Amino acid sequence: MELLNSSLLEWSRAQFAMTAGYHWLFVPLTLGLGIIMSIVESIYVKTGDEKWKKAAKFWQLIFGINFAIGVATGIILEFQFGTNWSNYSWFVGDIFGAPLAIEGIVAFFLEATFISIMFFGWNRVGKKTHLASTWLTVGGATLSAYWILVANAWMQYPAGMAFNPETVRNEMVSFWSVALSPFAVNKFFHTVVSAWGLGAAFVSGVSAWYLIKNRNNDFALKSIKVSAIFGLVSFLLLAITGDGSAYQVAQKQPMKLAAMEGLYKGHEGAGLIAVGMLNPAKKAYDDNVDPYAFKIELPKMLSLMGYRNINAFVPGINDIVAGGYALPDGSIALSFEEKRSRGQKAIEALANFQEAKKAGLDSEAAQYEAVLRENYPYFGYGYLTDAHQLVPNVPLTFYSFHIMVIIGAYFILLFLVLCWYNCKKKIESTRWLQYVALWSIPLAYIAGQLGWVVAEVGRQPWTIQDVLPLQAAVSSLSAGNVIITFTLFALLFTALLIAEITIMVKQIKKGPED
């Protein structure tokens, strides 16, 4: 076997992270702007006011630019599964393939069909048919996102599957357990609502630019009226779904929650850090260095958020490594060493099962299969050499989480102010608010990216939680090949981003049609 090296692993990770990061620059605007343009068109259909129609057509044009340039960037991620993460791709079998196939066949075609009526059908179908097409376009895009997020959620919380040692694949035993796992449902709502928030921030910011330039004021005020209310609702929903996501993380990925909070030593009635800074001197979970330079906590809130009980015990990183604490289901948490031992037993049983099958020893194979099944929940621990590998990048996860939350709170305030000034009809004359709205657009993108950093960095070292770590999932490629493709992707995506920004800015400067 060609031995792996850390360079291959790191470049493969970097490549996937870069592709996913770029992909998430395009997707949230499609989802968020899609809802806003649909609302604007709904108002036009209800009121018959041509100015709303003009606004709807303009936002659909911007939607079209983003859609055309961003569409199919996610396919690059699928290329990488087959090439860079081939062990993973084989191992997850049809569980991962089924949601992606549904996404491609049903959702994308729904989107692609109705987008043509949305753009070409203004004067060919009735108002209500056109409106239905617009909603179905964004509905298709949202459905697309759902199936992608189901696939992602399964990696974070593998449900509804059984491992088949003969094919070395996980096979789906319950479609609905995969499609409707609480992790998937929460992830979908939190992610999609974050995209709505980004869409609202984008529309508010662009509209504010028109007000700053003192042109197309009526269009801008109409757009802000919709985006401010929609943005406020979105960010409030984001806080609620974020709470749901944190609860799921506490139940299924306690190490991620501990990293998000920089919590090394768990305790009952744990507080949530409102503002804090990690101690840069802390290098490892077991170095006895105080993890915080300073912190301001909301007392007992982490226990409440994670376990719906203000006095619940929240395990820290050290506790998760050492085990021995009571889990929510009443069982006692295993230590890292115990999990690793069970993981090694599972891998050994797989090897023995394969040998027995080849030799035609079915009864022995059945015994090995039983050992494998008993220890399978810890299969991935058999690849970890020591407990330090179990701990994700704490500073990156901690700061990403807290900055994301701060930006989310900032947007709730911003949209509240925008709604207030809109009610008072003062937005047009409040120049500082227009600038704030305009310069807040990048913050929405940053928050979205940070959310994915929390979700993905926080679950390291796993590609599939507890079952398959990175070093077992990656293909035996040469690191040089991965560096070449990394560079090609960087160039392609940067070119696409430049094209998107250039075309979009040009169209925004041109403004809505007269």
Place this chain on the structure above:
Amino acid sequence: MTENTIANEKFNWFKMFWDGFMSMSTLGKTLWVVVIVKLIIMFAILKPFFFSDFLSSKDDKASYVSEELVDRSVSLPLSE
């Protein structure tokens, strides 16, 4: 065609696409160029030359992955 005459016209998919493409603005044409160039790069260059399916070259994929999974367990630590 105006919206007032829509009710009198029978919807024709082909005509909608034909007229839509024929009367496409510069922006629309530019976006189609971007889409086509992007898809060519992705499917005609990146996929065949840089992203072939890694396992497609293996005769027995299950055995290959099984060996990989067993060999990479902690008994064989990663090399630098």
